[in-house]
Amino acid sequence: MSLLNTLGIKHPILLAPMAGVSTPELAAEVSNQGGFGSLGLGASSVNVAHKQILRTQELTDQPFQVNFFCHESSALNSEVSQKWIELFADKLKEFGADVPTTLNCIYPSFKDNDDFLNLVLETKPKAVSFHFGTPHAHQIQALKNAEIITLVSATNLAEAKAIEAAGIDIIIAQGIEAGGHRGIFNETFDAAITTSDLVQLIKKNCTLPVIAAGGIMNGHQAKQFLKLGADAVQLGTAFVQCKTSSANDAYRKALFDQPLTQITASISGRPARGIINHWHKEIDTPNRPAVPAYPYTYDLGKQLHAAASKNNDYGYGAFWAGANVSEIRELEATDLINQLILEMQF
Numbered sequence: 001m002s003l004l005n006t007l008g009i010k011h012p013i014l015l016a017p018m019a020g021v022s023t024p025e026l027a028a029e030v031s032n033q034g035g036f037g038s039l040g041l042g043a044s045s046v047n048v049a050h051k052q053i054l055r056t057q058e059l060t061d062q063p064f065q066v067n068f069f070c071h072e073s074s075a076l077n078s079e080v081s082q083k084w085i086e087l088f089a090d091k092l093k094e095f096g097a098d099v100p101t102t103l104n105c106i107y108p109s110f111k112d113n114d115d116f117l118n119l120v121l122e123t124k125p126k127a128v129s130f131h132f133g134t135p136h137a138h139q140i141q142a143l144k145n146a147e148i149i150t151l152v153s154a155t156n157l158a159e160a161k162a163i164e165a166a167g168i169d170i171i172i173a174q175g176i177e178a179g180g181h182r183g184i185f186n187e188t189f190d191a192a193i194t195t196s197d198l199v200q201l202i203k204k205n206c207t208l209p210v211i212a213a214g215g216i217m218n219g220h221q222a223k224q225f226l227k228l229g230a231d232a233v234q235l236g237t238a239f240v241q242c243k244t245s246s247a248n249d250a251y252r253k254a255l256f257d258q259p260l261t262q263i264t265a266s267i268s269g270r271p272a273r274g275i276i277n278h279w280h281k282e283i284d285t286p287n288r289p290a291v292p293a294y295p296y297t298y299d300l301g302k303q304l305h306a307a308a309s310k311n312n313d314y315g316y317g318a319f320w321a322g323a324n325v326s327e328i329r330e331l332e333a334t335d336l337i338n339q340l341i342l343e344m345q346f
């Protein structure tokens with residue numbers, strides 16, 4: 001069966017799930033236009049995730065995917081976290097915020113318990129995708145039994161092979177150009193393969209359908225990936241500017257004003273590509289102390305961003321964006337999908 005039939009979509013275009021940016025409105029717009037809408041729910045509570053899925057189902061009768069994080073949860077190293085908190089203590093005070101005494105695990109992994117699994121089984125979206133690894137075998141089996149399609153991001157061939165061996169249905173080939181968090185399974189190792197090399201590598205060595213993700217901003221580029229063997233493309237950054245995303249004004253402005261991106265682990269504890277700001281310039285220095293594990297680091301990152309924003313300093317925001325952000329266009333999601341389809345014809 002073709003990937004379009006499997007997913008029940010007209011066009012081989014997926015909206016990337018984007019925690020903190022996705023909304024039911026954006027997901028529904030993409031799905032209603034014949035693409036595959038998505039909800040990034042990795043940073044949501046079960047309750048909020050539930051509401052978002054129900055709202056999306058009210059706005060569209062077309063298929064869409066939901067997305068969760070599948071990292072290996074680790075305990076907080078108190079020595080590392082104390083040194084990290086100390087590094088930001090003066091900044092937090094300068095912005096009038098309290099200095100935390102410890103860091104919290106602000107999001108659980110899908111693997112920590114079956115709460116998100118049960119939510120998916122109850123609400124039955126067409127598909128569920130995962131970042132940072134594969135779910136437990138019993139979770140994959142439960143999704144299979146419920147006929148919910150599974151997708152996982154791979155950034156190298158070893159991850160793609162592990163995804164295939166785990167019984168997942170579709171591989172998302174996330175190249176180094178991609179905006180947001182690297183989907184790497186082991187946060188200390190990144191092969192940094194380009195999207196086009198990765199698509200070809202996985203296509204040659206695996207049998208599952210492959211979706212290309214990373215640096216795709218227009219239909220001409222999308223078509224090139226289909227020619228290389230990708231079964232579909234997934235775009236994130238291109239959709240962040242859409243009115244129905246939840247990006248704030250500072251983020252929207254940065255997308256059009258600042259064309260340079262870089263990967264840093266200092267914001268969340270895991271490497272992620274975003275627009276260069278204070279984090280990259282001031283903190284990502286060779287003498288920086290060790291970064292606490294994901295997502296503990298993100299707890300401090302979010303506190304600092306909140307405090308700085310109150311003082312009109314938006315330089316500590318996580319403005320995730322792909323390497324080709326300079327090609328961003330101001331278009332509503334419906335128009336962007338139509339434009340992509342048109343460009344893919346030529």
Ligand SMILES: Cc1cc2nc3c(=O)[nH]c(=O)nc-3n(C[C@H](O)[C@H](O)[C@H](O)COP(=O)(O)O)c2cc1C
Nearest residue numbers: 016018019040131178179180214215236237320322
């Ligand atoms: C703002 C933003 C947030 C993201 N959040 C997630 C997420 O929650 N889950 C996920 O699997 N991928 C996430 N990603 C990565 C995307 O799935 C995808 O790999 C990436 O957007 C593709 O590169 P592009 O942004 O250049 O199109 C995010 C990307 C961006 C730009």
